[in-house]
Amino acid sequence: MTQPVLSVRGLTVDLPKNGDRPHAVSGISFDIHPNEIVCVVGESGSGKSVTAFTAMGLLPKALKPSGGQMLFEGQDLLKMSRREHTRLRGKRMAMVFQEPMTALNPCFTVGDQIEEIFKAHTRLARSERKARTMALLEEVRLPDPPRVYSSFPHQLSGGQRQRIVIAIALAMDPTLLIADEPTTALDVTTQAQILSMFKTLKSSHSAGILFVTHDFDVVAEIADRVVVMQKGLVVEQGTADEVLNDPQHPYTRQLIAAVPRKREDAPEPLSDEVALRVQGLKKTYHVAGTLTRKARTVHALHPTDFTVRKGETLGIVGESGSGKTTLVRCLIRLLDPDDGAIWIGSRNFAQGSRASLRAARKDIQIVFQDPYGSLNPRRSIGEQLIGAPMNFGVSRSVAWGRAKRLMKIVRLEEEALYRYPSQFSGGQRQRICIARALMVEPKILIADEAVSALDVSVQKEVLLLLADIKRNMGLTILFITHDLRVAAQICDNLIVMSKGRIVERGTVAEVFGNPQQPYTRQLLSAMPGRKWEAPDVA
Amino acid sequence: MQRIGLALLVCVAVSLLAFTLLNASGDVAIAVAGEEATAAQIEAIREDLGLNRPLAVRYGEWLANAVQGDFGNSLFFRQPVAELIAYRLPNTMTLAVMALGVMLALSVPLGVAAALRPNSIIDRAAMLIAVLGQAMPNFWFALILIVVFSLTLGIAPPSGSATLGHFVLPAIALGYYSTPPMMRLIRQGMIEALSSDYIRTARAKGISGWKVVFKHALRNAVIPVVSLTAVQFGNMLGGSVVIETVFGIQGLGFLAWESISRMDLPVVQAVLLIVAVFYVVMVLLADFINAWLDPRIRTQ
CATH class of the missing domain: 1.10.3720.10 (MetI-like)
Incomplete structure (x- = not known):
């Protein structure tokens, strides 16, 4: 067996005093060998990112390693001076981050930012630096390297920016590559490309790769070995095959059971009553021209038709830029559509002034993606819940009674009504947001990426809750998501959108089993972990 | 280009505002004539300075001259502003x-x-x-x-x-x-x-x-x-x-401060206009520097 690139021995990192626990990670051990991808898996707060940042010496000042060793090529990183660690960074060890949109300095060109690493670690001449940079841009398969070289970050897409961050990481051919959720913020097709790039890099650069992720399907796609973390402890580790197909620890089993999967049970028959009919809905944006650029018209939404029957859960799936957000905004009239009709019962929601729509708004409610930003931090939950029904003339006591009932339905305690948003976790907040949307007893609930920001186990809970509420209250749900797996788990029917058009529609079984359009097929084949059938461990 | 046009507009607006407000603030002729002047003397001064013409005409004339660098004569110093x-x-x-x-x-x-x-x-x-x-x-x-x-x-x-x-x-x-x-x-x-x-x-x-x-x-x-x-x-x-x-x-x-206390309107107006133009030019310059510093502004 070869010498490990990184050997973590009993690492403990302290949290600041008065935290909810004394250590961010406590006594963890694992090895990373050359030519190997080790996935560290866990939910938020498990300490997986802290481990990655400790290796890079990029921990926030408040966190201090207090015990154990981190041996990198035989040297203990924890005993190293800051200057020595700086010299290793970028040269022998490199890192790829989660958020490609903010990882690059907006004020410098891509070329400058890549060349900077050669300036810091080598004595290459200017022309050589440029040649090496161009070669890197080729290697990470960016189109038109000369153009990318002189571009600024804001001119590139998220996937392209992530490739640049990877190019920077690869520049000095490091022996240890650390990737912290590098594909979480990307579309599924881009994710597939980046993941396959990591697999290639493993062999072509013979580096050891520490890959931090929360997604078991990604693990199944690329991992050689897996380390499962929970609350700062390593609860299980082994080869990918062992951990994925024969998980031992209850927490690993719980995580694997929460991986969204296609429903096996037959869908319930739907009623014939139409809850929502969208006809020829259309939206274009006009971008004004400048001296150097012509004015453009962006067709965010081509004329779109669909119907949703009462009690149906319709999934609207698409990547970023597919028009799903524009569709949602038009549906609730945060945007005014250019043309078309939105029939809810006998009322056309697409027409009429915003003021005249007020009364109709209670029929269609929405739960947004970000549970942290969508509640007012300064008002108690109760106050925020009763506001909406009271706007529609419900008395305070009736509204309060309804709020109490809904708390029970979303499985929170009544006391929650007297507390403030900061006292709840992300999953709890999202349940509060669902309760808030249900306060006015809507006919239609739109869930706009409502579970995308949540950990898998929490995600599963919220999905089950939505399914329950739908069944008990006869609700109609529009479920907007970029994640095909989640859509497959909760929806009756699916609409696949691309570039402002509906490209495919059908039942979940039809879309997954027999996709008609090349785009749908491409989307399905980009899903990570398709070869892995999650074992039934529940 | 839009910015420059806007900046020009601001300058004109400032000059208009300065001119009308200052002229509304008191009777220049009385101030120039002094406390012991008779009504006839004041009237003569008014005639002399052209103060009896409509405000709009005087503004147009003043602005046209100001653009060419001629701000008229100081009422106090009796020399060009x-x-x-x-x-x-x-x-x-x-x-x-x-x-x-x-x-x-x-x-x-x-x-x-x-x-x-x-x-x-x-x-x-x-x-x-x-x-x-x-x-x-x-x-x-x-x-x-x-x-x-x-x-x-x-x-x-x-x-x-x-x-x-x-x-x-x-x-x-x-x-x-x-x-x-x-x-x-x-x-x-x-x-x-x-x-x-x-x-x-x-x-x-x-x-x-x-x-x-x-x-x-x-x-x-x-x-x-x-x-x-x-x-x-x-x-x-x-x-x-x-x-x-x-x-x-x-x-x-x-x-400026001295001229205000002396009701020396031509000087006050000129100083106001010059400071305002400087202000606008500086802000415009700052926009250009920012566009150079921040590529995101540049492409907007």
């Missing part, structure tokens, strides 16, 4: 530029140092300096400077504008007064920049600490600073009245 201003403007400009230098020399290092160690002693000390600067009336600070450096130590002249040395104390007094908001802006911008993802990326590249701070963070933190600098420069041009008075500098602010 343009000459008066040409004599005073360099003094005010020298003072403003030096004060700007003092301000930047103080606020940039203090702001950066404070941001590197938030809530440390350095940060507190920088904050104290800032609070003092804002709390102290600047004429009083100016007097202290004179007492200490001119009268006690004798190393700087107390008043006048003969040499550059005469401008040192006034520039310190004026610059220090503008330092606090600038320092806060830099501190806040640096704290924000230093905690951003791209700084983490730069560190991960193995770039040394100082280079990260000065190349990657400061470049981003300085973008809002440019706009504030432009505004502050405008303030220094127009608002240096007090400092110019204390140090006896024959500057534009001093001239």
Whole structure:
């Protein structure tokens, strides 16, 4: 067996005093060998990112390693001076981050930012630096390297920016590559490309790769070995095959059971009553021209038709830029559509002034993606819940009674009504947001990426809750998501959108089993972990 | 191009406003004639100065001349306003530029140092300096400077504008007064920049600490600073009245202040217009500098 690139021995990192626990990670051990991808898996707060940042010496000042060793090529990183660690960074060890949109300095060109690493670690001449940079841009398969070289970050897409961050990481051919959720913020097709790039890099650069992720399907796609973390402890580790197909620890089993999967049970028959009919809905944006650029018209939404029957859960799936957000905004009239009709019962929601729509708004409610930003931090939950029904003339006591009932339905305690948003976790907040949307007893609930920001186990809970509420209250749900797996788990029917058009529609079984359009097929084949059938461990 | 058009429009609007408001503020003829003048004398002066014509006509004429650099004659000095201003403007400009230098020399290092160690002693000390600067009336600070450096130590002249040395104390007094908001802006911008993802990326590249701070963070933190600098420069041009008075500098602010008390309308109007044009030009310049600093603005 070869010498490990990184050997973590009993690492403990302290949290600041008065935290909810004394250590961010406590006594963890694992090895990373050359030519190997080790996935560290866990939910938020498990300490997986802290481990990655400790290796890079990029921990926030408040966190201090207090015990154990981190041996990198035989040297203990924890005993190293800051200057020595700086010299290793970028040269022998490199890192790829989660958020490609903010990882690059907006004020410098891509070329400058890549060349900077050669300036810091080598004595290459200017022309050589440029040649090496161009070669890197080729290697990470960016189109038109000369153009990318002189571009600024804001001119590139998220996937392209992530490739640049990877190019920077690869520049000095490091022996240890650390990737912290590098594909979480990307579309599924881009994710597939980046993941396959990591697999290639493993062999072509013979580096050891520490890959931090929360997604078991990604693990199944690329991992050689897996380390499962929970609350700062390593609860299980082994080869990918062992951990994925024969998980031992209850927490690993719980995580694997929460991986969204296609429903096996037959869908319930739907009623014939139409809850929502969208006809020829259309939206274009006009971008004004400048001296150097012509004015453009962006067709965010081509004329779109669909119907949703009462009690149906319709999934609207698409990547970023597919028009799903524009569709949602038009549906609730945060945007005014250019043309078309939105029939809810006998009322056309697409027409009429915003003021005249007020009364109709209670029929269609929405739960947004970000549970942290969508509640007012300064008002108690109760106050925020009763506001909406009271706007529609419900008395305070009736509204309060309804709020109490809904708390029970979303499985929170009544006391929650007297507390403030900061006292709840992300999953709890999202349940509060669902309760808030249900306060006015809507006919239609739109869930706009409502579970995308949540950990898998929490995600599963919220999905089950939505399914329950739908069944008990006869609700109609529009479920907007970029994640095909989640859509497959909760929806009756699916609409696949691309570039402002509906490209495919059908039942979940039809879309997954027999996709008609090349785009749908491409989307399905980009899903990570398709070869892995999650074992039934529940 | 749009920006430049807008800037021109602002200049015209300012001139219109200045002209009408000043003419509404009192009867110039009475002021010129003095307290013992008879009604006939006042009427004669009014005729002489053309004050009996409609306001719009007078404004049009004044603006047309002003664009060509002719601001009419001063009612008090009986000489062309343009000459008066040409004599005073360099003094005010020298003072403003030096004060700007003092301000930047103080606020940039203090702001950066404070941001590197938030809530440390350095940060507190920088904050104290800032609070003092804002709390102290600047004429009083100016007097202290004179007492200490001119009268006690004798190393700087107390008043006048003969040499550059005469401008040192006034520039310190004026610059220090503008330092606090600038320092806060830099501190806040640096704290924000230093905690951003791209700084983490730069560190991960193995770039040394100082280079990260000065190349990657400061470049981003300085973008809002440019706009504030432009505004502050405008303030220094127009608002240096007090400092110019204390140090006896024959500057534009001093001239404006004297002319207001003498109801010398042509001079006041001219000074107002010139300061406003400077202001607009500075803000425009700041926009261009920002576009050069920040590629995201450039493509908009």
